[in-house]
Amino acid sequence: MAKQVYYFGGGEADGTADLRELLGGKGANLAEMSHLGIPVPAGFTISTEICTYYYDNDRRYPADLDEQIRQAMGQVEAVMAAGFGSAENPLLVSVRSGSRSSMPGMMDTILNLGLNDVTVEGLIAQSGDERFAYDSYRRFVQMYGDVVMGVRPADDEDHDPFEALLEGKKASLGVTQDVELGAGDLRALVAEFKAEIKARTGADFPDDPREQLWGAIGAVFGSWHNERAAVYRKLNNIPDEWGTAVNVQAMVYGNMGNDCATGVAFSRDPATGEKRFYGEYLINAQGEDVVAGIRTPRPIEQLQDEMPDAYDQLVRICDTLETHYKDMQDIEFTIQRGTLWMLQCRVGKRTGFSAITIAVDMVKEGLIDEREALRRVEPDQLDQLLRPVFDVEAKRRAENEGLVLAKGLNAGPGAAAGKVAFNAHDAEAWADRGDQVILVRIETSPEDIRGMNAASGILTARGGMTSHAALVARQMGKVCVAGCGELDIDYATRQMRVGDQVINEGDFISIDGSTGEVIAGAIPTIPSEVLQVLLQKTMSADDSEVYQRYESLMAWADRTRRLRVRTNADQPDQSATARLFGAEGIGLCRTEHMFFEEDRIDSVREMILADDEAGRRKALARLLPIQRSDFIGIFEVMDGYPVTIRTLDPPLHEFLPHEAGAIEQLAAQTGVPVERFQRKLEDLREANPMLGHRGCRLGIAYPEITEMQARAIFEAASDCLKRGIKAIPEIMIPLVGHINELRLQAGVVRRTARAVQDETGVEVDYQIGTMIELPRAALTAHEIAEEAEFFSFGTNDLTQTTFGLSRDDAKFIPDYLHAEIWPEDPFVSIDGSGVGELVRIGVERGRATRGGMKVGICGEHGGDPASVEFCHGVDLDYVSCSPYRVPIACLAAARAALSD
Ligand code: PEP
């Protein structure tokens, strides 16, 4: 009989932390805690293999599962000294999901299972508290009715049928609080709940605890495929095949009186990463109350006064766990009549901000090494260090003008401003249309996950730092203010009131996730501390611990990575920014971006409008000094680092105005008749400009353009070299598909280089290479490499041309992602098996001709962590990305090197 059920409790366990795949995170850690002698209520885990079996076999179970459950239940009964279904001394259990990777709140949970009209009497005897027993029974029927029997609100606006009955009961008794209901009222509610279930489903509520247990197990396995879990998995790249385990565990109670409590704690602050015991708890409550955010909990420090022994034990356990697992722990605990029980431990979720703090601090504390620290920070999390905060002056003005509406908990750091949406659907729809949205909810539930993902910020009226809103927002890296009790939100009128102020749906608000403030209106934002130290120089490195940690992490990444990281930049200031972020050269300077500036667009247009070469040369002569000074600026910044300059690439019509008014204005300004403009525009018109007269095709038609650009590059390089600035130009020809195209263009560049070097007397160390942007270029890379001294993969165009998909018009991409035709947008993350295969072929064939040839990538993929990993795998020399992505690419490259 294969093992399917794993017992834990009483200082022993069948499983260990290593069996995470089989037992899920929760089950594996309960087993581990039990081994460590930490008090956990006894229970057992039904393995994830049963989940797979359940779905493969039409929602049936293996024949011997029942027997294994009976045996494990027997062990639990022995350790907890109670009987499942016993009338006198009943054992009650919780039934919870537990997948390999935590999915907070996404799947279903049942508490107090085993209660019926008979066992409730036993619970009264055990607890000596009739009200408590009936309250537990009431909660159980409500949860089971919802989760297993499907009695729940139909939509966002509908009321919860059980809550409606509860409210009705309170109203009929003239009371407002749940605690004012007596045992008799709760008993009556149990009967009303059961009648409601019968009326809505036609089924009787099951009284037999075993039947209840099987119903709950089925519901938990079933919840693996509910919509919110599926969305969460997709957002977090969790495979559908993993399945969930089911944990059945003896109930302990935090709601048996004022000597009971329940809470959540972290071994470090999950928002900032600061090393301090951090958490919150509620006296006389069940665990779900803390997470659901129904009551706002107390900070954990207060527990030290209220229950000093339990507090000390908790701190010790937390330390033991952090030292054992060598990572920040997130624990759930319950104190039942003064006795502490641990319900769960797991590696704590954290903001990107705190991930970096914790990883760097743990290296300093000697808990982990640098390599492990790099593994602990997702490259995209670095974004949070580089995230904006509010402009201090603008915020102060808002404060002075009395625009601060309220203050909640600082649940997700950063600053966000946007339009208020009161439900997740609106948030999603508005964000799709391009609006910045702040999702405002009384409290969030897993149903809101899409809206939260779409919103720039999340604001809730209820719930603590570990409420759903807070946890999920932090994980998504969203700005979040939670538990802002002063907000009076009315979904029906789509308004919220704060004191006597009214905010309507669609009004702008700003939220500060670092301070918890909620402010009327949209406040402008300014860059992060890292940016202030690095770029603005408005803060010194000594004053910023944030910056110091960033610097340590980046230094470790730099020591570890093999891939070089360059930047795509066309201006000296962009280049300077990228250098400060660690860029080791320019991988793509798109020279056409320089053509749009005020002082040169006229000459560019004049060149395009010229009828002959002489006319074009005249205009180009005016552009030459301007381009030269552009290049000088960039060489100065990149002193000693290579600068890849691409010759003109876009179709020429992009430089001309198209609207009648603008054409007339330009005609008047240049003295060129309007008709000539129109004729030229007509000449240049193409049905598919991105596949038309662009790239090297322009330089082939008008070699004088390439010649002027080459002259500007070499004159600039000579100028710099004369002044001791180390200019290393790499001239790159775009959109080559045939070796002969490159030969022609390289010839122009070489001739010009020779001429300039002869004129100036300065020899310039340069290379000529090409972009690989067309499938034909990749496939004939061995031929192209005869001429090209380097390759740079232009994966934007290579994706477009491989998929046969216009990069400008692919409006259907969201549909393709939704239908899971593609796992990712191929313009964001490289399509490994198609585009990636062409890259692999291109590298291999190119280097077969020219051994050790330098190869890089300069499409947008160069800043996407998954694509960077791919580039490492196919042995590129460098990736090139936008300046602000440079640190992200550096970290991604280091992590790729670690997984070799
Ligand atoms: C590319 O095609 O990947 C590229 C970098 O060039 P551009 O985006 O300028 O076409």
Ligand code: MG
């Ligand atoms: Mg391109």
